Amino acid sequence: MENPAFVHHAVVLSLILFALGTLGVFLRRNVITVLMCVELMLNGVNLAFVAFSRAQGTLDGQVLVFFVMVVAAAEAAVGLAIVIALHRHRDTLDLDAFNLMKG
Amino acid sequence: MTAADYVFWVFATATVVSGAVVVFARSLIYSAFALLFTFFGVAGLYVLLGADFLAATQLLIYVGGILVLLLFGVMLTHRIYDLKLRTEKTQLGPGLIVAAGIFIIFANAALITEWPTVGREPAPTTKEIGRLFLGEYLLAFEAASVLLLVALIGAAMIVRRKKDA
Amino acid sequence: MSGELDLRPLVPAIIVGVTGLVVLLAQAFTPKDRRAPSAPLSLTGLLAALAAVWLLASGGGRGAVLANAVSADAYSLFFQALLLGIAAVAVLLSPSYLRANGLDRGEYYALLLFSVVGMLGLVSSLELVSMFVALEIMSIALYGMAGLYRSRMESQEAALKYFVTGAFSSAFFLYGVALLYGVSGSTSLDRLEWAVSTLTTDSAALALLGAGMLLVGFGFKIASVPFHMWAPDVYEGAPTPATALMSAGVKAAAFGALLRVFGSALHALAGEWQPLVASLAVITMVVGNLAALAQGNLKRMLAFSSVAHAGYVLTALVASPGQAGEAVLFYLVVYGAVNLGAFGTIAALSREGREPLSLGDVAGMAERRPALAAALAVFLVSLTGIPVTAGFVGKFYLFNAAVTAGWVGLALVGVLMSVVSAYYYLRVVVAMYMRDPLGEDTWARVSPSATVALALSAVITLVLGIYPAPVLTLARIAARSLL
Numbered sequence: 095m096e097n098p099a100f101v102h103h104a105v106v107l108s109l110i111l112f113a114l115g116t117l118g119v120f121l122r123r124n125v126i127t128v129l130m131c132v133e134l135m136l137n138g139v140n141l142a143f144v145a146f147s148r149a150q151g152t153l154d155g156q157v158l159v160f161f162v163m164v165v166a167a168a169e170a171a172v173g174l175a176i177v178i179a180l181h182r183h184r185d186t187l188d189l190d191a192f193n194l195m196k197g
Numbered sequence: 198m199t200a201a202d203y204v205f206w207v208f209a210t211a212t213v214v215s216g217a218v219v220v221f222a223r224s225l226i227y228s229a230f231a232l233l234f235t236f237f238g239v240a241g242l243y244v245l246l247g248a249d250f251l252a253a254t255q256l257l258i259y260v261g262g263i264l265v266l267l268l269f270g271v272m273l274t275h276r277i278y279d280l281k282l283r284t285e286k287t288q289l290g291p292g293l294i295v296a297a298g299i300f301i302i303f304a305n306a307a308l309i310t311e312w313p314t315v316g317r318e319p320a321p322t323t324k325e326i327g328r329l330f331l332g333e334y335l336l337a338f339e340a341a342s343v344l345l346l347v348a349l350i351g352a353a354m355i356v357r358r359k360k361d362a
Numbered sequence: 363m364s365g366e367l368d369l370r371p372l373v374p375a376i377i378v379g380v381t382g383l384v385v386l387l388a389q390a391f392t393p394k395d396r397r398a399p400s401a402p403l404s405l406t407g408l409l410a411a412l413a414a415v416w417l418l419a420s421g422g423g424r425g426a427v428l429a430n431a432v433s434a435d436a437y438s439l440f441f442q443a444l445l446l447g448i449a450a451v452a453v454l455l456s457p458s459y460l461r462a463n464g465l466d467r468g469e470y471y472a473l474l475l476f477s478v479v480g481m482l483g484l485v486s487s488l489e490l491v492s493m494f495v496a497l498e499i500m501s502i503a504l505y506g507m508a509g510l511y512r513s514r515m516e517s518q519e520a521a522l523k524y525f526v527t528g529a530f531s532s533a534f535f536l537y538g539v540a541l542l543y544g545v546s547g548s549t550s551l552d553r554l555e556w557a558v559s560t561l562t563t564d565s566a567a568l569a570l571l572g573a574g575m576l577l578v579g580f581g582f583k584i585a586s587v588p589f590h591m592w593a594p595d596v597y598e599g600a601p602t603p604a605t606a607l608m609s610a611g612v613k614a615a616a617f618g619a620l621l622r623v624f625g626s627a628l629h630a631l632a633g634e635w636q637p638l639v640a641s642l643a644v645i646t647m648v649v650g651n652l653a654a655l656a657q658g659n660l661k662r663m664l665a666f667s668s669v670a671h672a673g674y675v676l677t678a679l680v681a682s683p684g685q686a687g688e689a690v691l692f693y694l695v696v697y698g699a700v701n702l703g704a705f706g707t708i709a710a711l712s713r714e715g716r717e718p719l720s721l722g723d724v725a726g727m728a729e730r731r732p733a734l735a736a737a738l739a740v741f742l743v744s745l746t747g748i749p750v751t752a753g754f755v756g757k758f759y760l761f762n763a764a765v766t767a768g769w770v771g772l773a774l775v776g777v778l779m780s781v782v783s784a785y786y787y788l789r790v791v792v793a794m795y796m797r798d799p800l801g802e803d804t805w806a807r808v809s810p811s812a813t814v815a816l817a818l819s820a821v822i823t824l825v826l827g828i829y830p831a832p833v834l835t836l837a838r839i840a841a842r843s844l845l
Binding site for chain 2: 372379386430431432467469472473476479480483489491492495496498499502503505506509510512521564565567568571
Binding site: 100101102103104105106107109110111112113114115116117118119120121122124126127129130131133134137140141144145147148153154156157159160161163164165166167168169170171172174175176177178179181 | 205209212213216217219220221225228229232235236239242243245246247248250251254255258259262263266267269270271273274288289291292293295296297299300303304307308322325326329330333334337341344345347348349351352353355356
């Protein structure tokens with residue numbers, strides 16, 4: 095069931111996920127959707143780590159994915175805290191509405 | 198094509214299509230549920246790449262943890278039946294250029310590169326991962342616990358109501 | 363386990379982290395009607411960590427390594443001492459500001475200390491994943507500090523913008539780590555250095571892309587153009603002592619890691635990444651300075667100035683690692699002292715939720731607050747880079763490094779932009795000395811601890827301008843341990 099071509103394809107797939115996430119961060123204005131797009135980018139990163147781990151024949155890449163997951167979880171928690179705090183002030187989560195500071 | 202190839206393409210398609218839905222869906226809830234399928238698809242790919250334990254963790258942490266957290270965020274800030282969850286799409290031009298640029302350059306580089314493929318049989322990875330955590334990556338492992346503590350304090354501090362301050 | 367188990371390199375970070383926990387506990391166990399001794403505790407912890415750095419530097423700890431992931435070489439120790447010093451000054455600036463704005467909570471100090479733990483890890487990591495986790499510890503603690511001002515929308519916005527750009531840049535940093543792992547099979551900088559120097563052309567392209575992604579990740583943290591758009595909003599919205607820590611500490615820590623990764627591990631690719639860094643430096647200096655010209659708000663002006671200074675520092679990276687290291691390390695000391703001073707002056711005058719932010723607010727300050735006006739003038743003159751202040755010596759070494767490496771045009775842009783910057787820095791000095799005060803002096807009296815902090819910054823700025831040799835020697839020794 096092993097197929098070396100998987101590594102190539104998985105790397106390309108990880109790039110697609112990363113690029114999609116990047117596009118989403120630029121495209122979407124809702125903070126929570128932007129957070130989801132960042133998660134998409136991080137999944138792209140993880141897939142790349144696993145594919146490279148397979149290619150290198152070492153497990154280091156898989157271990158690194160756990161660290162990415164920890165960071166993703168921590169970021170999600172803090173991000174949602176900020177979102178909720180902001181929501182108490184203003185009834186919107188549109189990034190473009192947050193423009194008190196200009197210059 | 199072997200059976201594994203078919204499975205790979207099924208997971209790959211599911212991942213990309215649902216990823217695209219996350220980015221382009223007009224409703225927050227659609228995005229959140231599409232993200233669920235992306236996480237599942239990526240977990241499937243992990244299995245095909247010989248990362249079994251990681252696949253299980255992916256489901257537990259991303260689907261069970263992060264996605265639920267995101268859904269809580271959606272529900273705490275919106276009424277679920279509110280149809281005005283739409284968001285304007287702006288900056289399409291620059292976004293497309295940046296994303297397409299990244300993709301083209303990297304895909305090109307990835308395709309021309311010869312990946313060394315060491316023929317290692319897939320074997321249970323849990324033991325080796327545990328060894329690496331408490332060996333080479335001990336420091337990062339301990340630092341990650343500090344990170345979680347900081348996230349906990351930070352998040353608690355940010356959401357505390359004004360009157361307690 | 364590779365490498366021996368030796369916890370010595372971690373002692374300063376452990377002391378700071380434990381102090382953070384003690385501050386939290388002290389807050390929890392202090393009766394409601396009393397004030398927890400957060401600031402003195404934090405200061406004690408930071409000074410103890412500084413003493414530990416001193417012991418490591420003078421004792422046998424030099425070069426100590428933990429599992430090949432952290433080291434206590436001269437380079438790490440130099441940065442650790444610098445960062446602990448910056449944090450100590452930021453702590454001195456905090457109590458009066460927090461009280462003036464009704465924000466006096468122990469959690470602020472705990473987050474400050476944890477962000478310092480992250481910074482210490484960032485500069486001493488020899489391995490990309492530990493470096494990344496350290497970077498995240500620093501960033502997440504700072505998101506919390508930026509959003510401290512719960513009643514002010516600007517502060518919440520600052521936290522949001524810092525967070526969104528921070529998470530976005532983390533993803534880029536990580537993809538860079540993934541690509542470099544794909545090339546070298548390891549995240550350790552030693553192994554990476556070896557792998558990069560023996561690359562085939564195909565994988566060199568991939569390594570270069572990885573390096574580029576890392577540069578984007580670092581670019582966000584040092585606020586270089588085009589990754590700077592968060593800086594003015596975050597610097598303006600965050601509580602001012604936190605802004606001081608961000609501008610001085612985060613920049614120093616990020617440059618410390620950047621120089622270690624690019625100057626040493628990826629040096630074999632220098633021919634490829636140097637033009638990239640040089641162009642980043644040019645647009646950063648030009649955009650930062652021109653945008654600063656247009657700012658009426660002092661905090662925003664200083665934010666764009668901090669963007670511009672990231673550009674000045676980047677110019678030196680085109681030199682050989684030894685020379686670049688010496689110039690960058692010295693400049694970061696200068697920049698830290700000056701920026702803490704400039705933001706500190708604003709913070710020290712804060713009263714009842716207001717702080718002096720416009721030229722009108724500082725007009726005629728020389729008459730009312732001669733000492734404070736003189737100190738702020740020293741900081742601004744030093745930011746401009748006029749001789750006899752540390753800023754001049756620092757910029758001289760930065761541009762000299764670029765010229766020695768053959769990048770004369772780059773240094774020229776730096777000098778030209780410094781001339782442009784004179785306009786917006788000296789405008790403030792002119793307002794303080796030449797204009798008449800407007801209205802009553804309603805600003806706070808500078809508290810004793812803030813006085814110590816500002817005096818310290820001013821003295822360092824002046825001393826380094828007149829007699830820079832000792833710190834330059836230390837910077838040279840530290841930079842040499844990179845090679």
